[in-house]
Amino acid sequence: MSKTAFRLNVNGQDYEVLVEPRKLLSDVIRDDIGLTGTHVGCEHGVCGACTVLIEGKPQRSCLVFAIQARGQSIRTIEDVADENGDYSTLQQMLHEEHGLQCGFCTPGIVLTMEAFLKSNPDPSEEEIREALSGNLCRCTGYQNIVKAVQKTILRGHEEDKEIASL
Amino acid sequence: MNQTNDKTAFLNAGKTLLRKEDRRLLTGHGRFTDDIHVVGELHACFVRSTYPHAKISALNTAEASAAPGVITIVTAEDLSEWTTTLRLAPPIEGLLPIEMTALPKDKVRFYGDLIACVIATDRYLAEDAAELVIVEYEPLEAVTGMFAAMEEDAPLVDEELGSNMISHQSFETKSIQKIMKAADRIVESTFATARQTHLPIETRGCIAEWDEGSQHLTMHIGNQAPHPFRSVLAGRLKLRESQVTIVVPDVGGGFGQKIALYREELIVAALARHLKRPVRWREDRMENMLASSHAREDFARTRAAVDSNGRIIGLMLELIEDFGAYCFYPANYLARVVAMILTGPYDIGEYAYDVKVVLTNKCGNGPMRAPMAITSWIMDGTIDNIARELELDPVQVRRLNMLADSAYPHTMATGETMEDINPGTALEKGLESIDYKNFRKRQLDDRTRGVYRGIGICSVVESTTYGSKFYKAAGIPGSGHECAWVKVDPSGEVRASAGVMSTGQGYETAFSQAVAEGLGVDPKDVAIKLGNTDVAPYGMGSRGARGATAGGGTVYLAAAAVREKALAIAAKLLGLNSADHLSIQEGRVCWFFDGKIQETELTLSDIARTAYLDPTSLPDGMEPGLEVTKAYDPPPMTYSNSCHFCEVVVEVNSGIVKIERYLVVENCGNVLSTQIVEGQQLGAISMGLSGSMFEHMIYDESGYNQTGLLSEYMMATASELPEIEIISVATPNRRTPIGLKGMAEGGVMGSIGAVSNAVSDALAPFSVVIDSHPISPLSLRQKLRKSH
């Protein structure tokens, strides 16, 4: 089958790729672009490990053909910490609360919850768990992930207060 | 600063050190098997059986071989040239020897079994070609249930054995038969766990590199036990062990699924060598679900002879395990432990067991986090049944039968000795915390409102860190020792390694703490090097909750030995006669006197420099260098204990179970890293709850797997699992380094018992007893309908 050349924008950078149209976005990000933080866990859209942000929205990269993502901005786990390598608040809280063990599901969880918190800044525990329910984790039992998300929210509130008091 | 003037106090063990592994894993820079690429690599894809049991009458690879990108397609015949047959024949009474080739030669034994291997330049192309391989089958009747498998005219899974019962062992104390006969009352209970699978979120996979020049094989693979894996792989490839290096990168969970050398991995390695090209394989999720390794599917029946107070005077266990079609482990390995430790915290002197393991046409079984998971449910479920039949309070029956904490060390009827545990304290502490006293009133009040509330209690005595003596005594092949080294480089940098391999547990962090404790340095300054068999010493790997005690414990002993040598050097350098009053804290030699501490000018770096670069300044006769390799064989068994409490409400109309509270009281001894230990407990309990309430690998009657997708095999999500409260009542183990114990499996044992017992308690007014898993709404409705 013939390959097609096209450009993908990942983490603000353009990449020229030459792949078959059937190649999954998850595989292109990992194998052709070399960003291996996006993990492949099931290839049928259930486990959530491969979740990336496309135009800011969390999506399963195993259920998108790379060619479909031409012209769209894709963000992966490698772009969540800032350029100095400093964690986002959520990453910091996952670290402090022991919200990861083997870490294979972690990139999908970080991206899903970063996006979720942006559009739902003050969710209940039930809402957090619902948003998280599309990401399977076999190690943690989710409890410390939920705690980390809650602490991220609290931290956000504290920062808001600080700003307000300035 | 970690400093103290008590020379014997722990400075690093038992603290929380934020995990060292986290940075790479949180930022997408972890390095898992599939993240590694080798120039010139080829991709493997397996052709698998679409029948549960069939003769392969013809295999045609012609069209597939001509497909784009295909390098070769190999079959059983090819592999038999390059690999040996695995023969599992440990000298164990009642266990039949069994053989397995790399690919099945003439018949497939389960849906998803291997047939051929396609090697292509690309995984997509390899899958295209695999579809073109034509297999002609002559279907055979499949045997899919453990009871059917034991019938006389049952189809044979392995004709060579002449029977599907691959293992049968029994034991009884002298008077048990007499007691059972004379007993006024026998309470009979049954328990059945469902077939499950480990479900690491990273599936299996490997990359094999053959170096033709040096005739050396390097295998990148996520594996829990790299050295034993190397031994088997080298043997089956007819290589010397020195020709094989196993390199284990980050591993996305194992839970027991990544211990054995599976056939796919053997084939990939054989092909890399044959083709003189690197070959990689990533198991896809469907392969993982259908054909990697399954677990559980035990059926147990107990018969307890009791007196009128509920005192157990004799207990008999019958246990049957459905082991699937292939044995990657001796078949008695898992079930045997259940029988050995069943009586746990209870004072039961008269005991008998009968354990059968049978083969069926399903995916082969292996150990999954708590291979003995069913144990505590059987025991505490039996206790609850006794309470129900005698109309006694289940707590009262527990108290009556439970050994006093002061009774330990205690030797069970099977000869197993438990020590340094406190099941009585754990039970009482939990009862108090969960307010059991008022619970029964709440339960009655709720019932009048149509709310069915129940509490389940499950005491766990967890067998961890199996020592060599246990294996020997239990008739299970294997060693329980572990090996580690600690090196202080001339620069003063500290490195350590051991044979165990982390699959997410955080060994880099916990072992840093063990080294820090043993040597007297900051754990941040310790580098842990695991997973490369050329670097790590030969150890038995991660299994059976041995990471901390065997792995961390051995690392600690090696570090302590390094410190001893360092202090001997320090004494010489300081002009002292002995090192008795010296120790190292935070990398600096300190002098202890009269309960006071005084720092000296001397650092570990100074000592290391002397040890390597100025050997003439060393004490007379001392070897240069500052490194120690140590092996350590832990006690036969290191027991932990815990008591689990689960409160549920069951909606009787719909069969839905809601967990309202989950609490566990834990005694897992002294620990290396508190946060990691808590994480293990949460993970284990969650796996047990998910397993007993949701998970079920379903085969239909003809042997087809109905649950080969993640959408069909139900693992609990964040929305289904409860918050878990943990209370510690730890007491150290007297024999192990630092007083460590294992603890990563007891959560599974306790939770499946606690939730099952809780649902039975809630449904007591309907006389519904949970005797099988998963506890699905449908299964509850079916039971409730019968009770009306």
Next chain:
Amino acid sequence: MKPSPFTYHDPHSLDEALALLNQYGEEARIIAGGQSLVAMMNLRLAQPDHLIDINNIPVLNGIECQDRLLQIGALTSHQDILQSELVRQSCPILTNAAAHIGHYAIRQRGTIGGSLSHADPAAEWPMIAILLDGEMEIAQLSGEKRTLGARDFIQSIYTTDLAPEEILTKISFPCLEENEGWAFKPFARRRGDYFIVAVAACLTLDQSGRIKRLRLCLGGMEATAIRLDEIEQGSIAHLPDENWIREVAKAACNEGNPVDDHNADVEYRRELVEILVTDALQDAFKGTQRG
């Protein structure tokens, strides 16, 4: 689990897409969100030779409300429906149903048109469309359009009235009436799973408090969701009291012709219907009292 090869087409207009469909017929598949299709392709359960991606046809996307008719472009994502204030105000049962679809990430990409065309009997949109008698607007190569009621559009498991050369472009739902009570009650083992059984209901009362209109729909009891026409008719002018709810729930659970599977036997499905209908009608009645 990699898809088999296909030729990718990226039409930028509906006409272009229809022309491609006409050219390749049964060899082609439309991809919208692809949340079911790509999974099936990865499993090689679907192996189209041509994949026609309609994501770049903006006219297919969007939500409008005209003359008390809520019109949703086929390409509109579940998440956009879930977050739409217009939907929440005019037809809140859609908002609620959208929240039950799959998981957060799936909802971002999955589309209403894709879900309806896929016609999974355990999915939310086909059931809600049948409940509300949604109208499907279907484009044909001739430039013609045809519209079809949901009950005619959805024919069986994974089967619709859509011809291979047609595209579902828009779905219209009549807005709920003021003070119309509604409820959607899916039952699944886990959050985000396809439902095993589901009940959806809409209820309006007349000024005397008697039932003016009931719409009641069951999912998981047949190859498609079913409307309980007889019960709906028989309920008119009835008082919406506990007795009525009990009777309807008892009657509803005898409807349909469900099958046994490992999640639910026939009897369990019927038991669930009774529970869920009771819940749904109670909630719907409460909704009528919000005034």
